[in-house]
Amino acid sequence: MVTIRQLRYFEALARTKHFGMAADHCAVTQPAISMQIKELERELGVELVERRGNSIAMTVAGQEIAARAEAILSQVRELSDFARQQQGVLTGPLRLGIIPSVAPYLLPAILTEVAKHYPALDLQIRETQTGALVEELIRGDLDAALLALPIQQPQVETMALFDDRFLIAVRIQAAQDWANSDLRARIGQERLLLLEEGHCLRDQALQFCQIANMQARKALGAASLTTIMQMVAAGHGITLLPELCAQAEVDRQRVALIEFPEDAPMRTVGLAWRRTSTRKGDFLALGNLIRSVKQPNEDAGKPAAH
Numbered sequence: 001m002v003t004i005r006q007l008r009y010f011e012a013l014a015r016t017k018h019f020g021m022a023a024d025h026c027a028v029t030q031p032a033i034s035m036q037i038k039e040l041e042r043e044l045g046v047e048l049v050e051r052r053g054n055s056i057a058m059t060v061a062g063q064e065i066a067a068r069a070e071a072i073l074s075q076v077r078e079l080s081d082f083a084r085q086q087q088g089v090l091t092g093p094l095r096l097g098i099i100p101s102v103a104p105y106l107l108p109a110i111l112t113e114v115a116k117h118y119p120a121l122d123l124q125i126r127e128t129q130t131g132a133l134v135e136e137l138i139r140g141d142l143d144a145a146l147l148a149l150p151i152q153q154p155q156v157e158t159m160a161l162f163d164d165r166f167l168i169a170v171r172i173q174a175a176q177d178w179a180n181s182d183l184r185a186r187i188g189q190e191r192l193l194l195l196e197e198g199h200c201l202r203d204q205a206l207q208f209c210q211i212a213n214m215q216a217r218k219a220l221g222a223a224s225l226t227t228i229m230q231m232v233a234a235g236h237g238i239t240l241l242p243e244l245c246a247q248a249e250v251d252r253q254r255v256a257l258i259e260f261p262e263d264a265p266m267r268t269v270g271l272a273w274r275r276t277s278t279r280k281g282d283f284l285a286l287g288n289l290i291r292s293v294k295q296p297n298e299d300a301g302k303p304a305a306h
Helices: 004-016 019-026 030-044 060-085 103-117 130-139 172-179 183-187 200-211 225-233 243-249 280-297
Strands: 049-052 055-058 092-098 121-127 144-149 156-171 193-195 220-222 239-242 255-258 266-274
Touching (some): 004 019, 130 144, 144 156, 200 239, 200 266, 225 239, 225 255
């Protein structure tokens, strides 16, 4: 008889095309994956993969069965979610993905509030970039994701939580000069320090700077906001910093924050989940909890007015 375990292992192998990577994903040994795939082939009476050492190529039959296995596993997840819903809101495990430009600034407070109001919830956190989060969400490896909206995926439903303004971070010695400038014009004359490729925060900042006639060739990439803020403090450029990150990232002795006088660029942070999930009540409750966490931080790290 075909088992759910075999389908899970086969789905991981079909996705990674590598026995070792599939084993790591399923948290089992490589021989265990190989044995279960052979058992599945024997049960179905068809060859699913062409073995090439650790890597594999899918047979035609394997491709079709992989697609069907993914659909079956999705239904099994929804069945488990439905059963969990009967135990009450926000109980049991919930796998939440968060983008790096939100996680360090909200996650500690979120976990504190979860422990206080929903002690039966086992919140499992995954921090990575937006593209990976959306893929894992659609695939079913995550239940929900906290990220910047919009998400252009018909399989995904979203809940907007709060708007996060962008501020201009400059070296403290240049603050007065910036305060007397046309901000949008001035940005186009400066070296813009941004996160490396793949971070949605980089794309959002560049989108605004294109409106301000910023030439992307001037933009440099970094791995973290902490690195960027150290470079700003040393006078190597400027950046657009989300207000959410200001209190933690800005050394007020070295960096000044300048706010836009009107029509400030901003991002909308929200919660996303699969439309087919039966846990919408959980996600709405979690979204409301995150909103309540964000409110006390509204006035934190306020910039100097322009």
